[in-house]
Structure formats: C-alpha cells, structure tokens
Amino acid sequence: MKNRGRFFLFEGIDGSGKTTLSKLVADNLQSLGHEAKWHREPTDGPHGRELRSFLSGQLLLEPESEWELFQKDREESVTEMILPTLRKGIHIIQDRYFYSTAAYQGGRSKTPEEILKLSLGFPKPDMIFYLQITPEEAEGRRKKRGMQKEAFDDLEEQRRIAKNYSIVLPQTTIYLPAKEDLNYLNELALSHILEFLDNI
Numbered sequence: 001m002k003n004r005g006r007f008f009l010f011e012g013i014d015g016s017g018k019t020t021l022s023k024l025v026a027d028n029l030q031s032l033g034h035e036a037k038w039h040r041e042p043t044d045g046p047h048g049r050e051l052r053s054f055l056s057g058q059l060l061l062e063p064e065s066e067w068e069l070f071q072k073d074r075e076e077s078v079t080e081m082i083l084p085t086l087r088k089g090i091h092i093i094q095d096r097y098f099y100s101t102a103a104y105q106g107g108r109s110k111t112p113e114e115i116l117k118l119s120l121g122f123p124k125p126d127m128i129f130y131l132q133i134t135p136e137e138a139e140g141r142r143k144k145r146g147m148q149k150e151a152f153d154d155l156e157e158q159r160r161i162a163k164n165y166s167i168v169l170p171q172t173t174i175y176l177p178a179k180e181d182l183n184y185l186n187e188l189a190l191s192h193i194l195e196f197l198d199n200i
Contacts, residue, residue, distance in 0.1 A: 007091070008126060011128060012130055018129075019095050048077075054069075097125065102167075103161045127192065133178035
C-alpha cells in the first residue's frame with residue numbers, strides 16, 4: 001500500500017545517542033515536507049510509566065514481570081499509535097521497539113530468540129538503524145553527561161545487551177557509527193530514509 005506511512009526504527013545500547021538522533025531525524029523529515037511523528041518505547045502510557053519507574057530504580061520487578069509489562073506497553077503502542085498513524089499516511093521515527101526488549105530482557109526469563117519469536121505478531125519496521133558503539137565508550141558518555149543511573153547501566157549488563165543485539169537484529173539493519181558528529185549521522189540516516197521513500 002503505497003500511501004501508508006513508513007516505519008523507521010532506531011536502536012542502540014544506553015548512551016549510544018539514538019534518542020537525540022531519532023528526534024533530530026524526525027524534525028528534519030518534517031522540515032522537508034514529510035508528515036512524520038517521533039515515538040518511543042516504553043511509551044508515556046500507564047504501562048510505559050511503570051516501566052520507566054523500574055528503569056530508574058524506583059520499582060523492583062521480577063524478570064518475567066518485566067517482559068510482560070513491556071509486552072502490554074507495546075500492544076498499547078501498536079494499537080493506539082503505530083498502526084493508526086501509519087494508516088493515515090504519516091511516517092513514524094521510533095526510539096526502541098521489540099528488538100530492545102529481546103536485547104535487554106534476553107537471558108533473564110527468556111532467551112533473546114524466544115522474545116523475538118513472541119514479537120512476530122507486531123508490525124515490522126521498514127528500516128532499522130543501530131547506533132554502533134562499544135559498551136565501554138557508551139559508559140564513558142553516560143558518565144560525562146551525568147546521566148541518571150538506570151537498571152541496566154552496569155558495564156557487564158551493557159556487554160550482555162550488545163551481544164544480544166548482535167543476535168536479534170536482522171541482516172538488513174543499517175549500522176551507524178555512533179561516535180561520529182551528530183549532524184553527519186543525521187544526514188546519513190536521512191539519506192537512507194529519503195532514498196527509500198523515493199523508491200516506493
């Protein structure tokens with residue numbers, strides 16, 4: 001369906017810069033005359049707010065409960081935002097999706113592969129960008145920026161997450177060098193997106 005919106009996803013470990021970049025890409029896409037919305041998971045809905053309390057250390061959850069809460073938040077995200085927006089012909093630039101869940105929760109109550117398999121019913125992104133950076137470099141960035149410590153900030157956890165990403169991301173993923181200048185990364189991501197949109 002040519003006139004439906006397209007779904008562009010940004011993934012990466014903590015401190016990779018994906019939130020900043022994805023917002024910038026969404027803003028620039030809009031300035032170029034494309035209807036686009038920036039979206040994130042966890043969402044700002046009730047399940048998403050509960051997850052953010054967990055991630056900030058204010059709430060303790062068992063691994064199985066973590067995964068269930070991510071699933072509920074995503075179901076709401078897909079039903080209430082992603083699908084209606086795409087049907088209106090509006091593009092989505094998204095910060096995190098089920099690949100994040102597979103990477104972060106994988107190896108806790110379920111393997112990354114099991115989580116990915118349980119996510120097959122959700123709409124697939126048209127394009128995935130992964131901000132590539134080592135866990136050590138990302139840790140240095142988080143400390144330099146004074147970012148609030150979160151549930152998965154431990155270096156060994158970030159190494160586990162990075163390894164899980166290498167397992168679950170599809171071969172079509174576009175890897176962006178996260179250490180490069182933000183404007184360069186924005187231009188690089190936009191060039192891929194605009195080329196894709198020109199060819200549909």
